[in-house]
Amino acid sequence: MKTDTSIAARAQEENWLPILELALQEVFEIMLGCRLEPASGSEHRTGGDITGMVGLAGSACGVLTVCCSTRTATAVAKHMLGAETVRSEDHVWDALGEICNMVAGNFKNKLSGMDGTCMLSVPTVITGGEYSFHSLADGGCLETTMLFESMPVIVRLDLHS
């Protein structure tokens, strides 16, 4: 890993966005058996009311979020567990938290030089869409929206420089 370049600068230089998209796509393909589709411009603006968050610390610091509607998160949980098994909100929150955790892990595992020096927090899930996200990360953010069964899933990575 380069030590003379901030992690945020490295994210720009190495263009991490496609890596983040690939990490998201792989998690959905492997764990849900579903292929995500790219979103059009209008779908990029669609907000969600449930957000999974995982913190990164160490050689890369920041927060990764996965945001979607409750309907989408419920569909995700049903794909992961089977429709008959998803009986409570807890399953839906837990499933989205695990998706977020796996996207973060898969993403950092694809970056060269992280070798155990970037750690992940346990996931947190926020419900409700009436909030504003103010990250104190000063290294900019990467964000992409993809469609799961025509419903938007937004993944965002805010980095500290």
Place this chain on the structure above:
Amino acid sequence: MNKIRALIVDDSSVMRKIIERSLRQAGLDLEKIVEAGNGAEALGVLRDNPVDLILCDINMPVMDGLEFVRQIGTVESAKGVPIVMITTEGSESHVVQALSAGARGYIRKPFTPDQVKEHVLPVLEKALEKKS
């Protein structure tokens, strides 16, 4: 293969169910599944429930998976039981730490049922052979 008793340690109940399903899809005849949400809870579960196989996450609250593997020798009935880590932590240093601590296998999340089969069955067969 004999009927198997397994312990699944993960702070996500969803992931515990997925791992259990993957074990069944791998063809294991599961006599009993016990679960724990972190390493400390798992040590307690093991004291009352002898098992043949342990699958364990790394990033968990209270006690993480690596510490659990280091402390498992404190439970007499769990000595020699094979542990396979299933985790998002995919770096070489984590793999080395886990294997050095005593884990016998390592699966990175996201995983397929085939990967569970590929990593768990040889480890389990070897442990059962040694036991018999």
